[in-house]
Amino acid sequence: MVQTTTETMGDFQQLAHPYRRELLAHCYRMLGSVHDAEDLVQETYLRAWRAYDRFEGRSSLRTWLYRIATTACLTAIESRGRRPMPTGLGGPSTEPTGDLLERTEVPWLEPLPDVTVGADSTDGVDPATVVTSRESVRLALIAALQHLPPRQRAVLVLRDVLRWKAAEVADLLETSTAAVNSMLQRAHAQLERVSPSQDDAVETLTPQLQEQLNRYAAAFEAYDVDAIVREVTADAVWEMPPYAAWFRGPADIGTLIATACPAKAAGDLRLVPTTANGQPALAQYLRDADGVHRPFAVQVVTMTPAGISHIAQFFDVSLFPLFGLPDVLPASPVR
Numbered sequence: 131m132v133q134t135t136t137e138t139m140g141d142f143q144q145l146a147h148p149y150r151r152e153l154l155a156h157c158y159r160m161l162g163s164v165h166d167a168e169d170l171v172q173e174t175y176l177r178a179w180r181a182y183d184r185f186e187g188r189s190s191l192r193t194w195l196y197r198i199a200t201t202a203c204l205t206a207i208e209s210r211g212r213r214p215m216p217t218g219l220g221g222p223s224t225e226p227t228g229d230l231l232e233r234t235e236v237p238w239l240e241p242l243p244d245v246t247v248g249a250d251s252t253d254g255v256d257p258a259t260v261v262t263s264r265e266s267v268r269l270a271l272i273a274a275l276q277h278l279p280p281r282q283r284a285v286l287v288l289r290d291v292l293r294w295k296a297a298e299v300a301d302l303l304e305t306s307t308a309a310v311n312s313m314l315q316r317a318h319a320q321l322e323r324v325s326p327s328q329d330d331a332v333e334t335l336t337p338q339l340q341e342q343l344n345r346y347a348a349a350f351e352a353y354d355v356d357a358i359v360r361e362v363t364a365d366a367v368w369e370m371p372p373y374a375a376w377f378r379g380p381a382d383i384g385t386l387i388a389t390a391c392p393a394k395a396a397g398d399l400r401l402v403p404t405t406a407n408g409q410p411a412l413a414q415y416l417r418d419a420d421g422v423h424r425p426f427a428v429q430v431v432t433m434t435p436a437g438i439s440h441i442a443q444f445f446d447v448s449l450f451p452l453f454g455l456p457d458v459l460p461a462s463p464v465r
Contacts, residue, residue, distance in 0.1 A: 142182045146175060149192055153199050155247040155267055159287050160203035162213035162239045162276050164246065164452060170206060174199040197302050200288065204280050212276040213239040215269075215442065216369040216376040218324070223375035226386040230373045238371035239276065241430050241444055242267050243453040244405040264333065264408025266291045269430050269442055272407065274325035282317040289314050330434040335410065339433050346431075346438060347401045347412055353393050359384040362438045370427075370443035383441075392416060392426075399426070404453050406430045413450065415459050423459040425450045 153174060157167035177198050178185075185194060214236065247267070265271070275283050281303060288294040288302070289310070296307045296314075303310065332339060342361055349357035359380035368383045369376035377383055393399045393416060400423045402413040409430055416426035425447040432440035450457070 142179050145191055146178065146195060149195055150175075151247045153195060155242070155263065156196065156287065156292070157199055157203055158242050158247075159267065159272060159275060159291065160200070160280075160283060161206060161210070162272055163237070164240050164242050164449070166206065166210065167242075170199065170202050173202050177202065193298075196288075196292065200284055200302060204284060207280040207283075210237060213237050214276055215239050215273045216371060216374050217367065218273060218276065219374060222367075222378040222382075224382070225375075226377055226382045227389050228375075230375055230390060232372050233374045234372050236372065236374075239269075239273055240446065241269065241406040241411065241428060241442070241449065242272075243449070244408065245454055246452055267407050268331070269407040269409065270325060270331075270432070270440075274321050277324045278317050278320055282313045282320070285310055285313040286317040286321075330436075331409075331432050331439070332434060333408075335433065339435075342437060343403075343410055343431065343433065347403070350393075350399050350401055350412075350414070352396045353398060354396075355384050355388045358387060362441070363434065363436050366438060367440045368443070369441075370445065372445065399423075400459055402455060402459070404428075404455065406453070409433075411453075413453060413455050425455070425457070428453070 150171060154164075154167050154171050157170040157174075158164055161167055161170065174195060178195055181198075185191070189197075215238070244264075247263070275286070278286065284303065285299055288299045289296065296310045300307045300310045335343065346358060346361040349355075349361070362380050362383060364380065365378060366380065366383060367376060367378050368386065377386055398417045400415045400417075402415070404411045404413055406428065407430055409432060411431065412429045414426045414429065415423035417423050426445070428444045428446075428449055430442045430444070431438055432442075
């Protein structure tokens with residue numbers, strides 16, 4: 131008996147749903163945008179459902195979905211281009227008190243909330259798998275991937291992250307195994323040129339590093355600029371799309387915060403800890419004229435044994451719902 135469309139749809143949803151989160155991470159690696167990645171996952175599932183009656187099982191359903199998602203991402207990249215971070219556009223600024231140029235026309239890289247891909251929990255998950263997943267979405271890696279041509283990007287993600295065989299990648303891209311191996315080699319060489327080593331970035335915060343992060347967050351809430359910069363390393367980097375300038379070192383970072391941050395007094399900012407790209411993150415809420423703290427920015431923090439080495443501050447408040455963060459913070463208790 132031939133299945134009805136409703137029955138086929140039900141079968142497909144049941145079988146395909148478990149792969150949604152990992153497909154979102156895959157599309158994010160390719161596109162550098164969680165919003166675009168969500169759109170492409172939706173498109174992947176729509177394409178797959180429409181073709182499900184022709185799926186012959188020559189590969190696993192998971193592999194088939196990845197093939198559809200990768201093809202959709204490659205098409206999307208052709209029209210949308212790459213998503214840089216400010217550090218990918220030029221050298222650091224030496225004028226932290228100067229006017230900041232907002233580049234709204236640039237499709238900036240976006241952070242990936244861990245909650246959207248399940249990287250915020252290890253319940254019932256192999257710890258080694260979680261570490262691999264977190265490493266594969268680290269902000270520095272995603273920024274570096276944006277420097278690769280689309281097909282090289284796909285080859286590197288499929289070979290190095292998903293561990294596909296060269297022949298499988300060649301079949302997807304309709305090219306030869308030799309061509310895939312050559313693209314992978316060129317991709318590795320390009321990453322070496324554009325991406326500084328992240329080997330010293332810690333995967334799990336020690337109690338000492340967690341306390342340091344807590345001090346850093348508390349310093350923002352107290353609007354104590356000196357205390358903020360005490361927690362960053364001597365060569366720390368601060369960048370904040372959609373502003374093109376970026377800054378290096380505690381002195382320039384401190385001057386930037388003191389002159390450009392709209393907070394001016396203790397209590398103007400409140401911070402909520404979260405995670406993004408497998409890294410610590412801090413959601414900042416700024417006090418409005420009515421006294422209510424509303425979404426302001428999300429910081430993704432890179433920590434090393436020496437301290438905080440990189441701060442990426444994203445002013446896109448449309449990210450807050452993706453993190454599961456509230457629209458406003460409840461009033462602080464009277465102390």
